[in-house]
Amino acid sequence: MPLDRSLNAIHLRNVHPHPNNQDASSGASFCPAADSDYTVRGMAPTKTLKPKRKTRKRTQVGHTFLPASSSPSKSNWIERNVRGVRLLQVPQLAKLPWLIHGFSTKPGGVSSLDDQKVLNLGFTDWDTEENVLENRRRFQSALGASGLHLVSLKQIHSDIIHLFDAAPAKPCQGDASATNRPGLLLAVQTADCVPILLVDPKQCAVAAVHAGWRGTLQRIVVKAIGQLQMQFKSKPADLFAAIGPSIGGCCYEVGTEVATQFLSQFAEAPEWFDEFRTGDEPNPVQWLNMMPPGHQPPPQNVLLDLRKANRAQLLGAGLRAPNIFVSDLCTACRRDLLFSYRKEGAQSGRLMSVIGIRPA
Numbered sequence: 001m002p003l004d005r006s007l008n009a010i011h012l013r014n015v016h017p018h019p020n021n022q023d024a025s026s027g028a029s030f031c032p033a034a035d036s037d038y039t040v041r042g043m044a045p046t047k048t049l050k051p052k053r054k055t056r057k058r059t060q061v062g063h064t065f066l067p068a069s070s071s072p073s074k075s076n077w078i079e080r081n082v083r084g085v086r087l088l089q090v091p092q093l094a095k096l097p098w099l100i101h102g103f104s105t106k107p108g109g110v111s112s113l114d115d116q117k118v119l120n121l122g123f124t125d126w127d128t129e130e131n132v133l134e135n136r137r138r139f140q141s142a143l144g145a146s147g148l149h150l151v152s153l154k155q156i157h158s159d160i161i162h163l164f165d166a167a168p169a170k171p172c173q174g175d176a177s178a179t180n181r182p183g184l185l186l187a188v189q190t191a192d193c194v195p196i197l198l199v200d201p202k203q204c205a206v207a208a209v210h211a212g213w214r215g216t217l218q219r220i221v222v223k224a225i226g227q228l229q230m231q232f233k234s235k236p237a238d239l240f241a242a243i244g245p246s247i248g249g250c251c252y253e254v255g256t257e258v259a260t261q262f263l264s265q266f267a268e269a270p271e272w273f274d275e276f277r278t279g280d281e282p283n284p285v286q287w288l289n290m291m292p293p294g295h296q297p298p299p300q301n302v303l304l305d306l307r308k309a310n311r312a313q314l315l316g317a318g319l320r321a322p323n324i325f326v327s328d329l330c331t332a333c334r335r336d337l338l339f340s341y342r343k344e345g346a347q348s349g350r351l352m353s354v355i356g357i358r359p360a
């Protein structure tokens, strides 16, 4: 079934269908050949900041988890160790027999970084293509997804969404993908940004979304849900969403100019920001106000909780709170387990979050 191309042109402004009854290279005008598909702008490594709240540890089958305190869903994320590759999964999604999903971590690969062997899944300057392909092979094998075609994107911090009916010939520029076709393993790569996997268990459709601060500001996850609604007749109340490991509100420092952009667009944005805490400051957004004489000047930087922002967007789009699963693992705090571009800079590896429908 080719994707419906008769939809409202405004809504499809940043959506690129890839039907399988056409030349798969039809998107070549926006699909450069290079598979260097992770871009970060303006993210200098920063100092470590301590989380302002202590987190309670939760243990399940021998693994330590940080609780998803911002989510009321009862998801204890599963960590599976398959031949040294450690995968993170959501139990409620792992139960669906037709679905494959998972979030990668750092251990278990063949790439060398700081005298460690790591599972770098993105093509970076410091790693070889051969290593990355072997790491991807190991990751897919650990997921039981060796038979699926990996569809990664050339990510550009946009709100461009690709609808795939078949695997493209080359990686496409964009930051989200969706399909209802078996055999495709949709992927996004991150090393601090927020990966979000969406599942419609009724219509059997899936999407993968990359949301850094620019994508979050552009509401990319809401637009991806809009595409699931339009293309696959999904109902938001049916959808599951898994927000994977990313930089937390404990560590993600941004300039107040970024905060101002969020505040101009989202009524609830003040809840997503925090100041660096030295004590018990009463007003989390006092930097917004004019300071009376004698008071401290407002800070130049604030802390942004991108997970909270994306969870709020999911709720706003009509998802039910118990269907939203948020990992509280912070890439910057957990460098033993994850990659952080902020902490490691150009020497950082890439995590991969994938979702797909099993072939019949």
Ligand SMILES: [Zn+2]
Pocket (backbone or CB within 6 Å): 051, 247, 248, 249, 250, 251, 330, 331, 332, 333
């Ligand atoms: Zn952190």
